[in-house]
Structure formats: structure tokens, C-alpha cells
Amino acid sequence: MDFGLFLIYLAACGAAAATGALFPTGPWYAALRKPDWTPPNWMFPVVWFSLYLMMSAAAARAATVEGSSLGLALWSVQIAFNTLWTPVFFGLRRMKAALVPMAGLWLSVAATTVVFFTLDLWAGLMFVPYLVWVSIAAALNLSLVRLNPDAARPS
């Protein structure tokens, strides 16, 4: 793993992470009807912090492998959609519209995971928890839309 590249990828994650601080959950989210399996609020920053470290390490490992340009391009897509989702969901509170960046995020994370596995076993493995978490987040976004038909602003 190239440590300089790790820090650069971590800087990209910093932009995504900032959305969590800038667009907090607040009373609107607290008042939504949620499925039983909704993770508690404290878990989100903890999980995301771990995922940002792992996805940066995965990219820094993959980058040292020849022919990694496809995987690194997909990594760029996932970090952009990751940064987009929070302002749409918690900023605009457009839960339905947020399903679009969520779909983009899920697809790009899944594609990055697959391509990283072809480049480097550890890079692929470090993306698996991210894919699991984004799957949970996508299911949660969808459940919140269904359980709160009147809470979403028109999208």
C-alpha cells in the first residue's frame, strides 16, 4: 500500500464525511417511522469512519497493481455519489429523490468491489463491509419512503 495515496484518498473521503457533520439527522429524522432493524444513531459515524479508512486503504493497495485504472475510476464514482446522498436526504429531505444517488452509490460500490477483487484480494475484502453497509442504507432509505409517505417533500 502506498501511504501517500492512502492520505489522498482519505482526503476525498473527508469531503464525503463532512456532509455528515453539515447535514445532521436532527428532529425531522428522529420523528420518522423506522423499521425495527434501523441501526442506532451512534452507529453511523463509527461505521462510516471505519469504512472511510478501509476504502482509502483499498484504493491505495489497488493503485499499486498494474491495470487498476478501471477500479480507480469506479472509486471516483462511488465517492461522488457518497458525497451527494446526504445533502439530498438530510439537507433537502427528499427521501424519494435520494433513492437515485443511493442507486448510483450501490452500483458503483458493487462494481468497485468486484474489480478490486480482480486486482488485489485485500483491496476487494476491504470493500465488502462497505457494500454490506450501503445495502443496509439503501434498504433503510426505501423503507423510510414506504413508512413515511407524507414526510418526504415532493420530489
Added chain:
Amino acid sequence: MDFGLFLIYLAACGAAAATGALFPTGPWYAALRKPDWTPPNWMFPVVWFSLYLMMSAAAARAATVEGSSLGLALWSVQIAFNTLWTPVFFGLRRMKAALVPMAGLWLSVAATTVVFFTLDLWAGLMFVPYLVWVSIAAALNLSLVRLNPDAARPS
């Protein structure tokens, strides 16, 4: 240039571009005091569309050059900060706080431009208009903070 990579990088730009549609300028921005040299509103989507095409083409060219991992990592940083800036400025209307992602964007675009020039002349050249535009955007963000001390929400 690898056309498949171009489309993948363009998808990342799509997330950034979506912020322009989701967080429009609106009456708040229209009412701000602006410097004489503020570009007219119609110019922003036209310029951004051109810049997204160029920065995707630049990445797709650079990616085919050996040793491009540093440049591609920096590209990821700039697209994440690009996606972050609009929701902070036009969504939260936190003009001062928006200077932080703007600084991250300017630095990452400048670094990507320099590194792309070492990889491929055209990739570097295609980032120059982006660096110029982000410099103008940064100067505009700073001027708006100064000219409208009361319009920014506390940050």
C-alpha cells in the same frame, strides 16, 4: 483515450452536476450584492457542462499512462469537493463555511492539473480551463462573503 473510462468518469461528474439542479440559485442568491465581474447565471451550467466533459476526457487520457495513480487519486479528491461545495453554499447558504470545500477544491484541481501535465500534455491542458473557472468561483465566493456580511447564516 479509453472511451469506457471516459464514461465512468463522466458518471462521477454526474453526481457533481446533480447538485446544480438539486440546489438551485434562487431568490436568495439573486438578492446578494455581487461584484461587477460576476458571471451571468446562464453561463454556469454551460461552463460546467464543458468542464465535466474535459475533466472526464483528461482522466481517461491520463489513466492510460503508466504511473498515473497519483493523478487519478487527486482527481477523486476534486470530484468529491466539487460535489460538496454546492449543497453547502446554495443548500445551507453558509457562504463562509463553503470557503473550506472551495479551498479543498481549488487545491485538488491545481494539484491534478500539475500532475496531469507530467503524464500527458492534453490531459494537463484540459484541466487548465477548470483551474481558471474554480479560481473565479473561489474569488466570487470570497467576494460574496465580504459584500454580504449579514446574508450568510452563522457558520
